[in-house]
Amino acid sequence: MSLVIAEVNGAIGTITLNRPKVNALSGELLEEIASALTEMKAQNLRVIILRAQRGAKVFSAGHDVAELPTNGRDPLTYNDPLRQIVRAIQLHPCPVIAMIEGSVWGGACELAMSCDLIVAAQNSTMAITPARLGVPYNLSGILNLMKVAGMPIIKEMLFTARPVTAQRLMESGVINHVVPPEELESFTQQLAMQMVETSPLVLRILKEELRVLASAHPITPDGYERIQSLRREVYDSEDYQEGIRAFLEKRKPEFHGR
Numbered sequence: 001m002s003l004v005i006a007e008v009n010g011a012i013g014t015i016t017l018n019r020p021k022v023n024a025l026s027g028e029l030l031e032e033i034a035s036a037l038t039e040m041k042a043q044n045l046r047v048i049i050l051r052a053q054r055g056a057k058v059f060s061a062g063h064d065v066a067e068l069p070t071n072g073r074d075p076l077t078y079n080d081p082l083r084q085i086v087r088a089i090q091l092h093p094c095p096v097i098a099m100i101e102g103s104v105w106g107g108a109c110e111l112a113m114s115c116d117l118i119v120a121a122q123n124s125t126m127a128i129t130p131a132r133l134g135v136p137y138n139l140s141g142i143l144n145l146m147k148v149a150g151m152p153i154i155k156e157m158l159f160t161a162r163p164v165t166a167q168r169l170m171e172s173g174v175i176n177h178v179v180p181p182e183e184l185e186s187f188t189q190q191l192a193m194q195m196v197e198t199s200p201l202v203l204r205i206l207k208e209e210l211r212v213l214a215s216a217h218p219i220t221p222d223g224y225e226r227i228q229s230l231r232r233e234v235y236d237s238e239d240y241q242e243g244i245r246a247f248l249e250k251r252k253p254e255f256h257g258r
């Protein structure tokens with residue numbers, strides 16, 4: 001069974017997450033998203049909509065925890081499939097709209113925030129969960145979150161690992177539109193059509209200009225190495241092992257800060 005459903009309607013492509021396990025982002029699922037994006041790029045589609053199955057209670061449960069390494073390796077390296085798909089969306093030559101219904105967890109929040117716009121149903125939420133799992137989120141991932149949301153809401157989401165409503169996220173500038181669930185599809189289609197009517201060349205250039213400018217963050221080699229050493233402290237820790245183990249054993253983790 002396909003883990004994503006790719007559909008084309010005129011100049012608009014739709015990629016629907018379709019993994020029975022609450023759309024947990026396994027390498028296989030992420031590779032299928034990447035393939036769908038590549039095919040849609042070849043068809044010169046003008047807007048892509050990324051969504052979950054209609055009526056989904058969970059848009060995506062985030063990174064597949066069972067695929068997070070526990071052998072002292074960095075769990076979120078440059079070539080991790082989630083890192084690859086985030087870059088693929090950011091580099092895709094046309095706008096990608098995340099159409100959210102249900103709850104969004106962990107790395108799936110970054111996946112949605114790496115899209116160009118987010119349209120969410122009123123009853124949807126987002127929760128960024130590394131602190132709940134003991135995971136050392138990586139530098140570009142944190143930067144992607146910072147590009148989209150201000151420090152206050154990002155710190156609250158990272159420090160509490162608790163779901164935040166779509167309404168609050170719209171008030172914080174993370175989500176573009178919050179609509180009643182029954183209007184979600186039609187509203188998103190209308191928004192996509194507004195973009196289809198503009199110049200694809202200008203949209204492609206603007207999207208890439210904004211990506212380059214938003215990524216222009218001076219960081220010294222010393223600063224980079226400090227962040228990497230902090231992250232190693234986490235993924236080499238007992239807390240990281242405990243976070244993953246507790247999740248897989250379906251129990252609350254007991255963190256001891258080491």
Ligand code: LCV
Nearest residue numbers: 021024058061062063064065066105106107129130133135
């Ligand atoms: C693998 C899963 C998952 C899952 N992976 O259904 O951002 S970071 O740094 O944290 C990053 C590393 C990351 O993204 O980590 C993942 C963060 N995600 C979460 O913390 C969400 C974890 N999942 C949940 O809280 C619940 O599953 C939700 C609320 C999403 C859905 O709850 P619901 O009661 O509807 P279950 O919990 O029963 O889940 C259904 C099946 O999916 C598995 C889960 O273990 C269960 O498997 P079994 O049916 O085999 O028991 N599952 C859920 N999330 N991220 N597997």
